Amino acid sequence: MSRPLVIRKRAGDLRIKPNWTDYAAERAAFSWEAARAHLAGLPGGGLNIAHEAVDRHAADPRSGSRIALRFLGSGRDIDYRALAGLTNRFANVLAGLGVARGERVFTLLGRVPALYVSVLGSLKAGAVACPLFSAFGPEPVATRMGLGDARVLVTTADLYRRKVQPVRDRLPGLKHVLIVQETGDGMAAADGVHDFESLMAQSPRRYETAPTQAEDMALLHFTSGTTGTPKGAIHVHGAAVTHWATGRYALDLHPGDIYWCTADPGWVTGTSYGIIAPLLHGVTSVVDEGDFDAHNWYRILQDEDVSVWYTAPTAIRMLMKAGTELAKQYRFPALRFVASVGEPLNAEAVWWGEEALGLPVHDNWWQTETGGIMIANTPAFDIKPGSMGRPLPGIDACIVEHDAQGGVRIVDTPGKDGELALRRGWPSMFRGYLNNEERYRKCFDGDLYLTGDLARRDEDGYFWFVGRADDVIKSSGHLIGPFEVESALMEHPSVAEAGVIGKPDETAGEAVKAFVSLKSGWKASDELGLALLAHARKRLGAAVAPKEIDFLPALPRTRSGKIMRRLLKARELGLPEGDTSTLEGQAS
Numbered sequence: 001m002s003r004p005l006v007i008r009k010r011a012g013d014l015r016i017k018p019n020w021t022d023y024a025a026e027r028a029a030f031s032w033e034a035a036r037a038h039l040a041g042l043p044g045g046g047l048n049i050a051h052e053a054v055d056r057h058a059a060d061p062r063s064g065s066r067i068a069l070r071f072l073g074s075g076r077d078i079d080y081r082a083l084a085g086l087t088n089r090f091a092n093v094l095a096g097l098g099v100a101r102g103e104r105v106f107t108l109l110g111r112v113p114a115l116y117v118s119v120l121g122s123l124k125a126g127a128v129a130c131p132l133f134s135a136f137g138p139e140p141v142a143t144r145m146g147l148g149d150a151r152v153l154v155t156t157a158d159l160y161r162r163k164v165q166p167v168r169d170r171l172p173g174l175k176h177v178l179i180v181q182e183t184g185d186g187m188a189a190a191d192g193v194h195d196f197e198s199l200m201a202q203s204p205r206r207y208e209t210a211p212t213q214a215e216d217m218a219l220l221h222f223t224s225g226t227t228g229t230p231k232g233a234i235h236v237h238g239a240a241v242t243h244w245a246t247g248r249y250a251l252d253l254h255p256g257d258i259y260w261c262t263a264d265p266g267w268v269t270g271t272s273y274g275i276i277a278p279l280l281h282g283v284t285s286v287v288d289e290g291d292f293d294a295h296n297w298y299r300i301l302q303d304e305d306v307s308v309w310y311t312a313p314t315a316i317r318m319l320m321k322a323g324t325e326l327a328k329q330y331r332f333p334a335l336r337f338v339a340s341v342g343e344p345l346n347a348e349a350v351w352w353g354e355e356a357l358g359l360p361v362h363d364n365w366w367q368t369e370t371g372g373i374m375i376a377n378t379p380a381f382d383i384k385p386g387s388m389g390r391p392l393p394g395i396d397a398c399i400v401e402h403d404a405q406g407g408v409r410i411v412d413t414p415g416k417d418g419e420l421a422l423r424r425g426w427p428s429m430f431r432g433y434l435n436n437e438e439r440y441r442k443c444f445d446g447d448l449y450l451t452g453d454l455a456r457r458d459e460d461g462y463f464w465f466v467g468r469a470d471d472v473i474k475s476s477g478h479l480i481g482p483f484e485v486e487s488a489l490m491e492h493p494s495v496a497e498a499g500v501i502g503k504p505d506e507t508a509g510e511a512v513k514a515f516v517s518l519k520s521g522w523k524a525s526d527e528l529g530l531a532l533l534a535h536a537r538k539r540l541g542a543a544v545a546p547k548e549i550d551f552l553p554a555l556p557r558t559r560s561g562k563i564m565r566r567l568l569k570a571r572e573l574g575l576p577e578g579d580t581s582t583l584e585g586q587a588s
């Protein structure tokens with residue numbers, strides 16, 4: 001069936017008017033200074049994300065008793081006033097443990113209240129919050145906590161035993177582990193191991209938020225590159241201005257909204273838009289602790305009266321697989337706005353929204369480094385299904401070409417592919433990769449931040465995703481560095497070399513596939529393949545480990561010794577091999 005190329009923006013008969021309706025006018029009138037004025041600032045000057053997200057609303061009689069977080073699994077509701085008290089207590093816990101400003105507090109938790117309280121409480125204390133995804137295995141946990149120089153970890157006894165204890169000796173800087181009790185899941189007190197609830201109960205409910213400034217480090221998010229260890233992207237308290245503005249423009253948050261972000265705070269979306277942005281707008285967030293289940297997700301949308309829903313293409317594809325008939329068994333009268341991020345959202349999925357939910361899906365684009373949504377389909381203009389939308393107010397995006405001298409040139413002609421670049425200056429831009437200044441500098445050319453994504457801009461100023469400029473894999477919305485997976489495979493005694501690629505997958509976007517060659521004395525077999533997959537799963541966790549493995553006599557390498565993942569991928573997919581002049585063993 002042929003579909004129209006645009007979905008017209010909804011007109012003025014809506015019950016709740018969108019926050020903006022005129023793209024050009026709003027962009028022209030916008031300034032970051034004016035956006036900053038929507039935040040309060042600390043009473044003595046300075047800016048603190050947790051003050052803006054929690055205390056500001058707690059102190060206001062109109063919003064103090066409003067539910068901030070509704071945990072569906074446990075049935076626990078936390079209103080803004082209670083959240084202020086809990087996060088104060090946690091900040092006092094850190095003070096009691098002697099945690100200094102700028103030190104890193106990691107969380108390795110499911111989406112339970114303690115996660116939200118720890119992140120926001122750390123921000124209040126002026127410490128740096130680093131949420132890790134609880135599906136990570138010991139290897140990614142150790143790498144990230146080591147790089148981030150973790151001082152404190154908040155986790156459960158079970159996660160600690162399985163994921164931290166095996167690598168504990170690699171984390172000499174880790175002074176305190178706070179154990180969140182789950183039913184019947186205690187842990188004997190030991191040096192530096194504390195019970196989260198007892199410490200919270202002993203700590204005062206009052207706390208004066210640390211006098212942080214807009215440029216002080218607030219959050220550390222790890223992201224994967226093609227080579228080497230993951231990079232810790234530094235974000236500052238001033239990022240709250242972007243979170244607020246994008247909550248308004250890209251998610252259309254209004255007072256009274258019930259909002260559901262399905263992302264886990266272990267990924268940047270789950271922090272920027274699962275914790276911070278909705279609280280900045282004083283709305284109610286529902287939090288589902290469970291994993292994806294189509295029935296359950298429709299039930300949540302229906303029974304919780306969700307009005308704004310922020311999800312991911314993989315989830316939408318899984319709902320599509322479950323069939324539109326299932327969606328039709330539910331009603332979503334409260335649902336007003338649906339958005340998605342993280343991977344390409346195909347036009348079909350945008351139209352599926354119209355059919356199943358009665359609303360189109362608004363795709364938007366951003367990445368760990370940008371800290372917030374940069375390009376989006378919004379309520380202010382027509383959607384072009386398949387495109388990522390247009391740059392938000394305050395954001396200048398362009399397409400650049402690399403020249404032979406190592407510089408870049410802006411491509412003015414619409415329709416040409418190139419690297420997506422953003423003009424620096426938005427408040428949530430990352431301020432560095434922790435301890436890797438050189439890598440950070442390489443991301444910029446003068447004023448322009450180079451995103452590593454290939455895209456094109458059309459004549460109406462919409463951006464279309466083309467692909468990644470590097471070998472990084474996107475699986476179920478998670479960015480996976482091939483190097484990290486290869487390193488884990490190489491630990492197995494049988495493996496001589498490993499190369500890892502992303503293979504197109506109908507649901508997950510890409511699936512991780514590994515190629516290995518074996519050391520002499522080992523023979524390829526199905527059993528060994530399964531053993532290697534199990535090994536990788538144990539070391540890396542299910543979210544990162546390969547799903548498929550093939551044995552090769554040797555892996556293609558460049559003359560300088562780099563594994564040519566691009567070639568492995570081309571061969572796997574039966575695509576042209578492209579330029580192989582640097583391939584080892586090739587006649588020059």
Ligand code: AMP
Nearest residue numbers: 341342343344364365366367368465479
């Ligand atoms: P992360 O830093 O883990 O959030 O991953 C960011 C990357 O995800 C981007 O650089 C893109 O490669 C990809 N991505 C994010 N949003 C979109 C989108 N709307 N369409 C296509 N790719 C996206």
